[in-house]
Amino acid sequence: METLVALSSGFAVAMTPYNLMWSALGVTIGTAIGVLPGIGPALTLALLLPVTYGLEPVSAFIMFAGIYYGAMYGGSTTAILLNTPGESGSIVTAIDGHAMARQGRGAQALATAAIGSFIAGTIATLALTFVAPLMVKLALLFGPAEYFALMVLALTTVTAVLGASLSRGLASLFFGLALGLVGIDLQTGQARLTFGILELLDGIDTVIVAVGLFAIGETLYNAARYRFEKEEIYALKGSKWMGKEDWKRSWKPWLRGTALGFPIGALPAGGSEIPTFLSYLVEKRLSKHPEEFGKGAIEAVAGPEAANNASAAGTLAPLLSLGLPTSATAAIMLAAFQQYGLQPGPLLFDNNPDLVWGMIASLYIGNALLLLLNLPLVGLWVKLLVIPRPWLYAGILVFATLGAYTLNNNVVDLIILWIIGLIGFGMRVLDVPVAPCVVGLILGPLAEQQFRRALAISQGDPTVFFTHPLSLGLLITAALLVLVPVVLKARQNRREQDAQAQI
Amino acid sequence: MTTGRSLKIGEAGLGAAVLALGAFIAFETSQAPGAANAVVGPALFPYLISAGLILVGLALLREAVTGHIAHAQGLELDGTAVVLVAVGLIIQMLLLETLGWIPASTILFMVVARAFGSRRIVMDAILGLALTAASFGLFNYGLDLNLPVGSVFEELMAEPDDAAE
Numbered sequence: 001m002e003t004l005v006a007l008s009s010g011f012a013v014a015m016t017p018y019n020l021m022w023s024a025l026g027v028t029i030g031t032a033i034g035v036l037p038g039i040g041p042a043l044t045l046a047l048l049l050p051v052t053y054g055l056e057p058v059s060a061f062i063m064f065a066g067i068y069y070g071a072m073y074g075g076s077t078t079a080i081l082l083n084t085p086g087e088s089g090s091i092v093t094a095i096d097g098h099a100m101a102r103q104g105r106g107a108q109a110l111a112t113a114a115i116g117s118f119i120a121g122t123i124a125t126l127a128l129t130f131v132a133p134l135m136v137k138l139a140l141l142f143g144p145a146e147y148f149a150l151m152v153l154a155l156t157t158v159t160a161v162l163g164a165s166l167s168r169g170l171a172s173l174f175f176g177l178a179l180g181l182v183g184i185d186l187q188t189g190q191a192r193l194t195f196g197i198l199e200l201l202d203g204i205d206t207v208i209v210a211v212g213l214f215a216i217g218e219t220l221y222n223a224a225r226y227r228f229e230k231e232e233i234y235a236l237k238g239s240k241w242m243g244k245e246d247w248k249r250s251w252k253p254w255l256r257g258t259a260l261g262f263p264i265g266a267l268p269a270g271g272s273e274i275p276t277f278l279s280y281l282v283e284k285r286l287s288k289h290p291e292e293f294g295k296g297a298i299e300a301v302a303g304p305e306a307a308n309n310a311s312a313a314g315t316l317a318p319l320l321s322l323g324l325p326t327s328a329t330a331a332i333m334l335a336a337f338q339q340y341g342l343q344p345g346p347l348l349f350d351n352n353p354d355l356v357w358g359m360i361a362s363l364y365i366g367n368a369l370l371l372l373l374n375l376p377l378v379g380l381w382v383k384l385l386v387i388p389r390p391w392l393y394a395g396i397l398v399f400a401t402l403g404a405y406t407l408n409n410n411v412v413d414l415i416i417l418w419i420i421g422l423i424g425f426g427m428r429v430l431d432v433p434v435a436p437c438v439v440g441l442i443l444g445p446l447a448e449q450q451f452r453r454a455l456a457i458s459q460g461d462p463t464v465f466f467t468h469p470l471s472l473g474l475l476i477t478a479a480l481l482v483l484v485p486v487v488l489k490a491r492q493n494r495r496e497q498d499a500q501a502q503i
Numbered sequence: 504m505t506t507g508r509s510l511k512i513g514e515a516g517l518g519a520a521v522l523a524l525g526a527f528i529a530f531e532t533s534q535a536p537g538a539a540n541a542v543v544g545p546a547l548f549p550y551l552i553s554a555g556l557i558l559v560g561l562a563l564l565r566e567a568v569t570g571h572i573a574h575a576q577g578l579e580l581d582g583t584a585v586v587l588v589a590v591g592l593i594i595q596m597l598l599l600e601t602l603g604w605i606p607a608s609t610i611l612f613m614v615v616a617r618a619f620g621s622r623r624i625v626m627d628a629i630l631g632l633a634l635t636a637a638s639f640g641l642f643n644y645g646l647d648l649n650l651p652v653g654s655v656f657e658e659l660m661a662e663p664d665d666a667a668e
Contacts, residue, residue, distance in 0.1 A: 054646045167562040171521050174555045178528060181552065185545035192545060193531055216592070223584035223618045390621035391630060394612040397588070398631070401595060401608065402638055406648045414596045422589065429578065430510070430517050444552075452543045460543075 003133050010357025014365055019062050022055070023362045026063035027369045030070020035381045036392060037078050037231075038222060040087030041071035041312075042328040042438070043214040046207050047399050049336060050406045057340045058355050062362040064336060068329065069121060069366045072312050073374050076113045076305055077381055081106055081233055087329075088435070089272030089308040092280045092300070099296035101234040110378050111242045112250045112298055113305040118371040120258040120306035124313035125363045127262050132349075132360070135266075135321035139346045144454035145464050147322075149474035151447040154268040154318075154326050156478040159436040160485065168432045175423075176440025179204050186445075187452060199412040206335035206442045208404050210328065212417045213434040215400035217424020219393050224425075226389065233385055236378070250302040253283050257306030265314020271327050271435075272311040279307035313363065320344050320356060323446070328435040331442045510578060514567035522560025529553035587618035603653025608635040 013019060029051075033044045048067050052060040072089075079090035080097035093113065100109040142150070159169040182193045183203030194200040242250070260282070261275040283299040284290050293300050316333075318324040323344040325331040337344050342352065349356050374381070404417040427434055458464035466472050532549040591614030598607035612631030613624065621627055642648045652660075 050642070050648060051646065053648060165566070167559055167566060170555070170559045171517065171563060174521070174552060174559055175524070177552045178524060178556065181528070181549050188545045190535065190545045192535065192549060193528065219615070220585050220588055223588050223615075224580040224582070226584060226619050227581050228579045388621070390616035390619035390627070393619055394615035394627070394631065395634060397592070397615050398608050398612055398634055398638070401592070401611065402604075402642070402650070405599070406642065406650065409649055411596055411599060414592075414599070418589070418592050418596070421592070425585065426513075426517070429580065430513055432517070444548075448548045451548075455543050 003130055006133075006353060006357045007129055007361060009353070010359075010361035011364075013058060013354050013358035014062055014361040019059055019358065019362070020365070022059045022063040023066045023365050024369055026066020027070040027366045027373060030067035031074040031370065031373060031381060032070075032384065033067075034071030034074025035077050035384050036074075036387070036396070037082055037084045037385065038218050038393075039071075039396065040075055040085075040090075040214070040329075041068060042087065042210060042332055042435075043218075044071035044074075045329060045332045045336070046210045046214065047403050049207055049332070049339075050403050052336070053406075057342065057352070058358050060340070061336075061355055061359045064333065065359050065362050066366040066369075068312065068333070069309075069363065069370055070373075072121075072309055073114065073117055073370050074381065076117065076308070077110060077374075077378065078385065080109045080113060080301070081382060082231060082385055084231070087272075089276050089311065091273075092276045092304040093308065095280075095294060096297050096300035099294065100298065100301065102232075103296050104234070105296065105298075106234050107236045107240045107378075108242050108246050108298065109296075109301050110236075111240070111375065112246060112302045114371060114374040114378070115242075116250065116254040116257065116302045116306040117309040118367055119254045120261060120308075120310040121313060121367040121370075122364065123255075123258045124262040124265075124310035125360065125367065128266075128313050128317050128363070129360055131266060131317050132321045132356075135317055136346045136349050139322050142322075142470070143468070144450040144457060145468050145471040146474065148447055148450040148454055149465060149471040149478070150268060150322065150324060151443050151450065153474045153478040153481075154324055155436075155440060155443055155447070156481050157268060158271065158326060158439045160481050165431075166482070166486065168430070169436050172427065172432050172434060173436035173440045176209070176437035177444040179209060179437075180441045180444030186449065197412070199408070199410060202408075203445075204416060204441070205407055205413070206331060206438065207407060208413055208417050209420050209441055210332055210335075210438050211400045211403055212420030213424035213427070213437065214328075215396055216417060216421025217428050217434070219397055219400075220421060220425035221428040222389075222393060224429075236382060246298055249298050252286075253279070253299045253303035254306045256282060256286075257303040257308075258310040261307035261310025261312075262314040265311030265326075266317040267314075268318055268324060268326055271315075272308045275307040275311045276304040279303040316363075320348065320360075321346065323348075325439055325442060328438040331438045334442055511567060515564060518560050518563030518565075518567055520560075521556050521563060525553040525556025525558075525560055527553075528556065584618040588615055591615050591618070600651050601654050603656055604639050604650040605632065605635045606653070608638075 014023065029048060030044060033039055033047065034041060045067055052063055075087060075090050076093055079085040079094035081101050083094050083098035085091045085094045097109045100106060155173060159173045160166060182200055184191055184201050191201060257279045260279050264275040280300055280303065283303040284293045287297065287299050289297060315327050315330045318326055319330045319333060325334045334344065342348060401414060404413045407413055424434060454464055465475060528549055532546050591611045595607045595611040609628065609631035612634065613627045616627040639650050642650050
């Protein structure tokens with residue numbers, strides 16, 4: 001009941017013509033930028049951050065929510081028509097979506113993605129509405145020791161889950177943590193790793209690192225590979241609507257994808273990679289046409305896309321109620337909150353109910369707007385895909401440097417951006433995932449703060465992390481997440497060696 | 504062109520770089536003055552992170568030696584294009600505050616377009632100019648953010664005013 005009252009006051013905030021305008025603008029720009037090849041939701045948010053500087057926090061976050069959802073919709077269009085997924089959540093969609101596009105069924109693939117995203121987004125936003133207040137209640141039980149353990153868990157899952165190699169993921173994570181050290185230590189006022197450079201005292205901005213890795217690093221990589229890769233765009237032709245059979249084969253995957261996406265997104269296990277992949281496997285197992293999978297099965301677009309959008313809403317639950325980002329995109333959102341001097345968590349729900357509930361209400365509105373924007377107007381967005389690559393990437397770099405420069409109006413940020421960009425290029429070539437770096441950068445300092453707070457309360461007794469049952473449980477889960485795959489892999493390797501030895 | 508072999512070197516380089524970063528952070532932290540009166544000082548986390556970096560660096564070196572590398576079949580890379588983009592960014596950095604946002608970023612736009620194989624220099628210049636001018640207008644007049652006008656132009660503009668006074 002309390003929640004419904006809060007939500008309705010949120011709608012009152014979000015439905016004012018002024019805020020409605022920012023929401024509409026947010027979803028439109030979000031879709032437009034998200035549709036551009038090579039730009040995923042995280043980069044879209046980072047690039048559009050400066051646009052919201054002049055706004056009141058409430059309007060800014062309503063616009064932000066629109067950009068977030070819009071970028072998710074736009075990303076699936078690129079994945080389907082170009083086979084260039086802008087983020088890990090769209091990788092699965094790209095497989096069958098692009099196969100459908102090649103068969104001239106691109107319009108149907110886009111439609112099932114858009115409608116599925118709408119349904120999943122709406123159900124998941126509804127779930128968010130009720131889960132977030134529960135999480136807030138849970139968060140009130142948390143002390144610094146539990147927060148620290150929770151952050152360790154989030155850091156390990158982001159790392160262990162992504163990418164093929166654990167050591168590469170960890171390298172990225174520790175690099176992010178190291179970047180997070182730079183600046184003044186808040187508790188003692190001591191400068192760390194600043195090398196006497198004044199501009200480094202405030203630390204390295206998450207937005208600079210995200211833009212450096214995602215925009216500069218990606219562009220350098222694409223420049224390096226441009227001569228060797230060919231892109232194929234398939235025009236939309238034939239019927240634009242889903243047939244009866246398409247509907248019949250889509251609606252169950254939509255619902256199942258939602259059921260997978262939201263809970264996994266809401267857990268600190270986070271991210272959209274696992275639920276989209278699981279959804280693909282589930283649909284393949286349940287389908288009457290498993291042989292079509294990989295060759296353009298509509299279920300393989302409907303399910304993972306629904307899972308992707310549902311997990312996007314799910315990610316907002318730990319972000320808003322605990323201040324815990326579990327994906328690169330959520331890390332940028334947290335950076336945006338920090339820019340306004342706000343710290344997500346239980347206090348945010350108490351102190352800024354207008355902002356939190358206005359933002360949640362605007363997710364419902366944005367989702368409905370996006371369905372309107374994406375179904376009839378999809379032809380318009382598709383035109384963005386044919387922008388000649390030289391101009392596209394030149395434009396991305398102009399806006400990336402613009403975003404970095406306007407953060408503090410100094411050239412030092414551009415130098416940091418350049419260095420991070422080159423490192424990002426190296427990481428891309430060597431297949432090191434970048435998301436752990438971004439999450440590590442923003443979570444590292446927060447984890448350190450909670451760690452020291454916990455020890456200050458326990459008067460220096462380090463067993464505090466293991467005597468609190470919640471904290472102990474979270475730390476054990478984190479350790480298992482790293483160790484179990486390593487052990488399994490080692491056993492598998494030994495078995496393979498045994499098999500080879502027998503031959 | 505980059506073959507599997509040079510990628511293997513790159514992989515070893517990654518391990519070495521991570522290792523070196525860890526050692527460097529440990530060294531820097533040991534040089535910093537210690538803070539008294541704190542239960543956990545500002546040095547603990549840097550030491551933990553440097554230990555993590557050193558361990559991961561060693562693991563990566565081991566992987567490079569045993570041959571677990573990405574793109575084992577080799578990966579072709581166009582080095583010239585990468586250098587061009589990187590240099591374009593440096594030019595923009597150097598010119599940004601003297602020439603201002605519009606010229607500096609137009610040059611960046613043209614250089615990046617060239618790196619992606621564009622040969623239409625005039626068209627690139629026009630588009631770059633339009634894009635940077637539009638963003639300048641939007642940010643400086645619409646959003647109250649200050650993209651640099653350029654010290655050269657500021658002086659030019661300032662002079663007639665001084666004369667009038």
